[in-house]
Amino acid sequence: MSRYAVGKHALGISDRSGFAYLLKDMKKEWTGALVGREEWEPKQPQLNPRHKVSDAEALKNPRPDRVEPMVVYVDTPIPEIEDFKPTLAVGQVGVVTVTT
Numbered sequence: 122m123s124r125y126a127v128g129k130h131a132l133g134i135s136d137r138s139g140f141a142y143l144l145k146d147m148k149k150e151w152t153g154a155l156v157g158r159e160e161w162e163p164k165q166p167q168l169n170p171r172h173k174v175s176d177a178e179a180l181k182n183p184r185p186d187r188v189e190p191m192v193v194y195v196d197t198p199i200p201e202i203e204d205f206k207p208t209l210a211v212g213q214v215g216v217v218t219v220t221t
Contacts, residue, residue, distance in 0.1 A: 135160060 133144040136154040147155050151164040 129143075129145065131144040132141045133147045133155060134141055135147070135156045137156045137160050140157060142157040146158050148158055148161040149155050150161060
């Protein structure tokens with residue numbers, strides 16, 4: 122048993138344009154509006170919320186940076202290298218100021 126009457130010649134009024142259509146040819150939009158078949162529009166994908174995608178912000182097992190001492194050899198042989206003979210080179214790269 123059906124709750125509503127069935128009529129193949131029943132007319133419905135479009136919520137969008139106000140035109141009369143056969144009720145069996147009308148479609149309901151995602152907004153709930155009852156419109157004619159040629160007026161019906163699907164829901165735009167831009168209206169759907171995007172999935173939350175987050176970037177990882179922390180490392181799993183972080184370790185602090187190692188601070189290595191800076192070693193500078195000036196006119197002295199490097200002790201790790203045997204038979205080191207420094208050569209005389211003249212040049213200027215920048216200015217070094219040493220205050221003690």
